[in-house]
Amino acid sequence: MxxxxxxxxxxxxxxxxGLSAAGKLAGWAAPTPEPLILKTASIEAQLMDGxxxxxxLTYGEAGRPPVVRMRKGEPFAARLINGIDDPTxxxxxxxxxxxxxDGVPFLIQPYVYQGDHFDYAFTPPDAGTFWYHxxxxxxxxxxxGLTGVIVxxxxxxxxxxxxxVINLRDWRLGDDGQFIEAFRPRDAAKAGTFGTVRTAxxxxxxxxxxxxxxxxxxxxxxxxxxxxxxxxxxxxxxTVIALxxxxxxxxxxxxxxxxxxxxxxxxxxxxxxxxxxIVSLRDVRGTKPxxxxxxxxxxxxxxxDLRDLGPLELNPVAELDLSSARRIPLALSATAENVSAxxxxxxxxxxxxxINKVPWPGDTPDPxxxxxxxxxxxxxxIDMENLTPHAHPIHLHGMSFKxxxxxTRPVQPLVSDTYLIQPDEKVQLGFVADNPGDWLxxxxxxxxxxxxxxxxxxxV
Numbered sequence: 001m002x003x004x005x006x007x008x009x010x011x012x013x014x015x016x017x018g019l020s021a022a023g024k025l026a027g028w029a030a031p032t033p034e035p036l037i038l039k040t041a042s043i044e045a046q047l048m049d050g051x052x053x054x055x056x057l058t059y060g061e062a063g064r065p066p067v068v069r070m071r072k073g074e075p076f077a078a079r080l081i082n083g084i085d086d087p088t089x090x091x092x093x094x095x096x097x098x099x100x101x102d103g104v105p106f107l108i109q110p111y112v113y114q115g116d117h118f119d120y121a122f123t124p125p126d127a128g129t130f131w132y133h134x135x136x137x138x139x140x141x142x143x144x145g146l147t148g149v150i151v152x153x154x155x156x157x158x159x160x161x162x163x164x165v166i167n168l169r170d171w172r173l174g175d176d177g178q179f180i181e182a183f184r185p186r187d188a189a190k191a192g193t194f195g196t197v198r199t200a201x202x203x204x205x206x207x208x209x210x211x212x213x214x215x216x217x218x219x220x221x222x223x224x225x226x227x228x229x230x231x232x233x234x235x236x237x238x239t240v241i242a243l244x245x246x247x248x249x250x251x252x253x254x255x256x257x258x259x260x261x262x263x264x265x266x267x268x269x270x271x272x273x274x275x276x277x278i279v280s281l282r283d284v285r286g287t288k289p290x291x292x293x294x295x296x297x298x299x300x301x302x303x304x305d306l307r308d309l310g311p312l313e314l315n316p317v318a319e320l321d322l323s324s325a326r327r328i329p330l331a332l333s334a335t336a337e338n339v340s341a342x343x344x345x346x347x348x349x350x351x352x353x354x355i356n357k358v359p360w361p362g363d364t365p366d367p368x369x370x371x372x373x374x375x376x377x378x379x380x381x382i383d384m385e386n387l388t389p390h391a392h393p394i395h396l397h398g399m400s401f402k403x404x405x406x407x408t409r410p411v412q413p414l415v416s417d418t419y420l421i422q423p424d425e426k427v428q429l430g431f432v433a434d435n436p437g438d439w440l441x442x443x444x445x446x447x448x449x450x451x452x453x454x455x456x457x458x459x460v
Contacts, residue, residue: 035077035119036068038132040084040146048197048204050177057084057144064202065132065148067165072127072154078120080112087111087136090120092150093262093395094130094245094417097122099437102397104135107438107456111136126315126400127154128245129219129264131167139182139225139446143172143195145202147223152245158310160268161214161302166281166293167202169224170195188447189334189352191390192226200293207278207294210271213301215309217241218267218281220292222259225446228391228420229292230256230285231265235278236295237306242266244416246400247312256284260393260420262444268309273301317400317415318432320379325430328372330384332392332421332443335359335452352451353388353443359452371441371455374433382429386421392448393420396457398439401431418444433459 038059044052045063059065070076080090089112091103101122105111112118130150134141149167172195174180183193200206210216218238222229231254239251244264251268259265269279279295335354351359360368374380381404386392395418403414407426421427442454 032121033075033077035079035121037079037081038065038068038090039081040088042084045145045202047171047199047202048173048177053171053173053177053179055144055179057141057146059146059148064167065146068132068148068150070124070150070152072124072152075121075123079117080120081117082112082114085114086141087113088134088141088146089118089136090132091135091397092120092122092130092132094128094264095122095124095150095152096126096398096400096435097124099398099435099439102437102439104397104438104440107440124152126245126317127152127157127313128242128315129165129221129266130245131221131223131262131264133223135440139450142223142225142446143182144179149219149221149223151219154313156313158312160217161304162210163217163219164208164210164293164295165219166200166206166221168200168220168222168227168229168292169202170227171197171199173197183447188451192445192447194226195224198227198290198292205291205293207296209298210269210295211302212271212275212277212297212299213273213303214271215304215306216269216271216295218265218269218295220265220267220281222261222263222265224261226261228258228260228285228393229283230258232256232282232284233267233269234280234282236272237270238267238279239306240265241268241309242312243414244418246315246317246415248414249412258285258391258420260391260418260444261446262393262395262418263416263420268306269295270304270306271295271297273297273303275299315400315415317402318434320381320402320430320432322379322381322430325379325381328380328382329356330371330382330441331356331387332385332394332453333357333387353448353453355441355453355455358455360454368455370438370458373458373460376433376436376459379430379432382431383426384419384421384429385426386423389423391420391422392453393418393444394441395444396431396439396441398435398437399431399433399459401429404428404430433457435459
């Protein structure tokens, strides 16, 4: 199994740049692109030894959802066609899209029934690694396979010799290879219900060939509904160059780096010079560490050096004004206030979690008031406190924030859309309310989201 090489990347880029340049020289604007067709389907897939797994969900006709590639600052269009007997939508996780393109049913857009379609069109402002998934009946639809990776390219990025894109997720399968219950209530009220089969790109420990002595850009998206990872690289020099689609202020080695569902990791890996040498990406969290994927050196060494790798261009995220920023208190807690209401997009039937003491599953027509109404263009600081004994990857739709401080550890001023808050941690996240509309804020452990840890901001 080979990775995307520099030659293939340059060939693709040349074709796209040529079309764009021709349009400009001819004096006409680039036309609206043909939409990428993303049709949901139920298939069989080989996810473990034995019989194929039935009722696996994907976009397309076979195999895992495609890696969707976009260009920073260039128009993109996609048509979701629903081929399954369950309403669905697409959320473009981490991309600062216009509000009507965000894919949240009831709050933003109508759900898409079987046989219907919905057209998405936007221009991604940022480069980096992102992903896409439903925001309707999410635990089942995501748990059965509807999670795909997005790569938004920037022609100004430094050159790599190869690229590897991996989609990290679990499956809840029985010994016969078929799906078992999606969750257990007692686990949903704790850290969440873990999968029984762990995969990268729907495979167990896949191996990829990469040029010996070359620099590999490894992009990993945690699209699982529950699992938190602690990443380490063995067998090669590696450095973190971006998190959640944004360059890190200071590069560092991934030494048990913890990231949760919804988050993305970009590494620069310097492959060993020796042909056949193996590099391992490992998850060392918990009592059962696992090799996630491996890279194998092939060919004569290119003898490239990580120190020669230039910086990634910063994304155009508005800088907040600390002197005028307004504060938003946000407390994450457990609750036993009520039983959640059913909805067209599914319900787990429980309320275990809350934001500011209000539990909300996030996809019902219940007219729950926004967490706060924000003024367009105003700077804000979220004072978030985790009052629970569990970690929560908190994701903000439509806008990016900067990590300002933590009560438990030193933090870099990372720009992100998802923050993994630890038990008893207090953190300050600053952002500019620069995207009008209703924007969801929720835990990306889906059982937590669907049992109350959800709210939204209204930007006007």
